[in-house]
Amino acid sequence: MMIELIKCHGSGNDFLLIDEMDQDYGFTEDSRAALALTICDRNTDLGADGILFILNSKVADARMRVFNSDGSEASMCGNGLRCAGRYICEKLGVEEAVVETMKANLQVKKEADIYPGVPTYNVEISPVSFQLKDLPLQLEQSELIQEKVPALSNELLFTALAVPNPHLVAIVGQEHIDSDLQKQLSEKVNGPNELFPDGVNVSFIKILEKGKIYVRTFERGVGFTNACGTAMSSSCLVTCLIGENQVGDTISVYNNGGMVRCVVHRKHNQYTIDLVGNATYMYKAKVDSETNKIVEKKEYNEQKAYNNLQEHAQSVLA
Numbered sequence: 001m002m003i004e005l006i007k008c009h010g011s012g013n014d015f016l017l018i019d020e021m022d023q024d025y026g027f028t029e030d031s032r033a034a035l036a037l038t039i040c041d042r043n044t045d046l047g048a049d050g051i052l053f054i055l056n057s058k059v060a061d062a063r064m065r066v067f068n069s070d071g072s073e074a075s076m077c078g079n080g081l082r083c084a085g086r087y088i089c090e091k092l093g094v095e096e097a098v099v100e101t102m103k104a105n106l107q108v109k110k111e112a113d114i115y116p117g118v119p120t121y122n123v124e125i126s127p128v129s130f131q132l133k134d135l136p137l138q139l140e141q142s143e144l145i146q147e148k149v150p151a152l153s154n155e156l157l158f159t160a161l162a163v164p165n166p167h168l169v170a171i172v173g174q175e176h177i178d179s180d181l182q183k184q185l186s187e188k189v190n191g192p193n194e195l196f197p198d199g200v201n202v203s204f205i206k207i208l209e210k211g212k213i214y215v216r217t218f219e220r221g222v223g224f225t226n227a228c229g230t231a232m233s234s235s236c237l238v239t240c241l242i243g244e245n246q247v248g249d250t251i252s253v254y255n256n257g258g259m260v261r262c263v264v265h266r267k268h269n270q271y272t273i274d275l276v277g278n279a280t281y282m283y284k285a286k287v288d289s290e291t292n293k294i295v296e297k298k299e300y301n302e303q304k305a306y307n308n309l310q311e312h313a314q315s316v317l318a
Contacts, residue, residue: 001025001289006087007048007282010079012226012257012310014282016040017052017087021062025289027053033071038292040069045294046287049222052080054087060100062088068221075102075164078229078275082108082121086279089121103127103164111276114261115312117305118278125233125273128163135166138195146242151195152185159238163273166196166220167234169203171242177206177216186218203231207244214254214317226257233273236262258306259313280306 003025006017016039020027027035032053039046050068057063064084066074081099085108088097096109107124114120130143137144137160144160152158156170168189176182182204190199199220206214217231218224232253239245251262260277282303286296 002295003287003289004284005287006284007046008052008083008087009257009278009280009282009306010082010227010229011232011255011260011277013077013079013228014048014226015050015052015066015080015083016046016048017054017083019087019091020053020055021091032065032067033073035289036067036069037071039287044292046285046292049219049225050074050077050080052077052084054084057100060105061092061094061097063100065102068219070221072221073102074221076104076106076125076230077165078123078125078233079227079277081106081123081229082275082277082279084108085121085123086110086119114259114277115305115309117302118309119280119302120276121279122274122276123229125163125230125275126271128161128237128271128273130161132160134162134164135160135200136197137166137168137200138197146238149195152188153181159241160200161234161237163230163234163237165230166198166200167203167231168196168200169205169231169235169238171238171244172204172206174206176204177214182216182218183224190218190220201228201231203228203235205235205239207239208254208316211245211249212252212254212316213239213245216256227255227260229260229275229277232260233262233275237264237271237273240264254313254317258310259316278306278309 040048053065055063066077111120111122146157186202189196203217215235217228236251263274265272281300284298
């Protein structure tokens with residue numbers, strides 16, 4: 001069987017997008033996980049952080065399911081949603097749509113280019129919960145907002161939140177960025193541990209200046225990634241909670257894959273976050289499902305413009 005797919009990325013967080021709206025590949029739950037494990041392997045012809053399955057929906061314009069490279073399914077993926085949102089909007093001939101995800105139906109819409117020549121989409125990140133049971137995080141308290149967790153560090157202040165993916169974030173200095181601390185913490189909470197039975201995404205945030213932050217994320221099921229959309233959104237929200245940034249203001253978020261913009265909104269004591277960034281197509285391919293080999297490939301011409309965005313981002317971080 002031949003599988004048609006698009007290799008795409010949001011902030012360097014790359015995916016293999018498979019459209020099942022018109023084509024029935026007969027995937028089972030087990031075969032989706034197995035496919036992610038095989039074709040996302042960086043040693044194969046393809047390689048990616050995960051697969052975006054695009055399906056029909058009874059409650060929205062389309063449905064997105066995300067499988068990580070380790071075969072696990074993610075409840076949401078902000079960078080992936082931008083790519084899926086672009087594909088769905090272009091397929092339906094519209095500039096905005098609603099996409100069904102595991103825990104919420106989310107708005108996506110086309111935006112002005114974040115950088116010249118870079119296709120850009122705005123996606124809604126919600127729902128947001130600070131309840132530890134929603135991650136879950138097993139502590140004898142209901143929330144963790146800017147507090148120490150002695151089992152992890154006697155120095156850092158952590159905030160835990162679900163958006164709906166689980167995130168543990170800390171605002172740090174350059175010395176923490178340069179150290180192995182994030183790797184050690186991340187591997188601890190994503191292995192057998194008493195705090196996070198399902199694992200958690202771990203982000204370190206460095207404040208650059210008002211309205212600008214740097215975020216590096218160890219993504220559950222993936223490891224260190226160029227960028228994680230829900231992590232960048234969560235990080236912006238945390239900087240608003242401590243007064244470093246303001247609700248309603250645009251925040252530029254720099255990462256190892258480039259940059260995005262976020263706006264935190266608060267209404268009736270509930271938060272939502274706009275995540276605005278690239279949705280870049282790299283190539284379209286036909287893959288033999290028996291061998292997982294590419295048998296036909298067509299390159300897009302979008303990466304050069306994104307490389308220019310990356311150079312801009314690196315100049316800010318230098």
